[in-house]
Amino acid sequence: MHTMNLNLSDDTCYCYTGGRPLQPGRPTAVFIHGAGHDHSVWTLQTRYFASHGWNVIAPDLPGHGRSAGPALESIEALADWILALLARLGCEQAMLVGHSMGSLIALEAAARAPDRITRLALVGSVFPMPVAPPLLEATLSARERAHGMINQWSYAPQSQLGASSVPGVNLTALNQRLMQRQAPGVLHRDMSACNAYAAGFESAAKVRCPTLLLSADLDRMTPPKALGPLVQALGNAAQVHRVVLSGAGHAMMAEAPGAVLDALWNFAGAQPSS
Known part of the structure; x- marks a missing residue:
């Protein structure tokens, strides 16, 4: 399994590469996870892209998973970190894919470096992305309760009753364990960054590349009906595509x-295969 541990901003950064080494001449896709998560939420998508002609970079954000350092406190700082990671890897252009908090990071990075981002996929995204005060408080004072609230709001009803895309896998228990693995304070810092991010519309207006808004019809955290203002703000993007998946919630991956x-691959243009 091909992975990378890099020194970035004086700390060690872990990146998953989809099981394949990075190769010159291939297009690059960067997959950015959401709050309280790590690279593993993208396992299927990253492995497929890496096996079909793409370089894949799926980092654990600072303080998450296997990456060292404190979790960064703002979406802007995280966007700068993603751009620094691309520079560290010598990657001049890339497609960015971000889920939830990761979508805000991808949006901000695309606004800050429009000449370096070829495509932008915002998965489970809205702006603004407010966090309910009871959840924000629970991430600070009652982590297990916060994890339960996130599971309740992130998964469709059938998933909470035990349905799974992978037979025998309890999706909500898996997500709870993933959040438990993060250091204390990480989830609160992530949620606070989402809640405080105020530049979304201004940044969306700076995006110039084709943009995908991928939503799920049962998503209660970032519902598709709340996307209108962001779609309007993306008016300067080369193209804006909207896809709404049926029967899934915020945890659509x-x-x-x-x-x-399928949605990401079609949006990417199904570039080289092999």
Whole structure:
């Protein structure tokens, strides 16, 4: 399994590459996880892209998963970190894919470096992305309760009753364990960054590349009906595509992994295969 540990901003950064080494001449896709998560939420999508002609970079953000350092406190700082990672890897252009908090990071990075981002995929995204005060408080004072609230709001009803895209896998228990693995304070810092981010519309207006807004019809955290203002703000993008998946919630990469992959692959243009 091909992975990378890099020194970035005086700390060690872990990147998953989809099981394949990075190769010159291939297009690059960067997959950015959401709050309290790590690179593993993208397992199917990253492995497929890496096996079909793409370089894949799926980092653990600072303080998450296997990456060292404190979790960064703002979406802007995280966007700068992603751009610094691309520079560290010598990657001049890339497609950015971000889920939830990761979508805000991808949006901000695309606004800050429009000549370096070829395509932008915002998965489970809205702006603004407010966090309910009871959840924000729970991330600080009652982590397990916060994890339960996130699971309740992130998964479709059938998933909470045990349905799974992978037979025998309990999706909500898997997500709870993933959040438990993060250091104390990481989830609160992530949620606070989402709640405080105020530049979304201004940054969306600076995006110039084709942009995908990928939503799920049962998403209660970033519902598709709330996307209108962001779509309007993206008016200067080369193209804006909207896809709404049926039967999934905010955790759509777990609940509908194949459908998420199909949407991303079609948006990417199904570039080289092999």
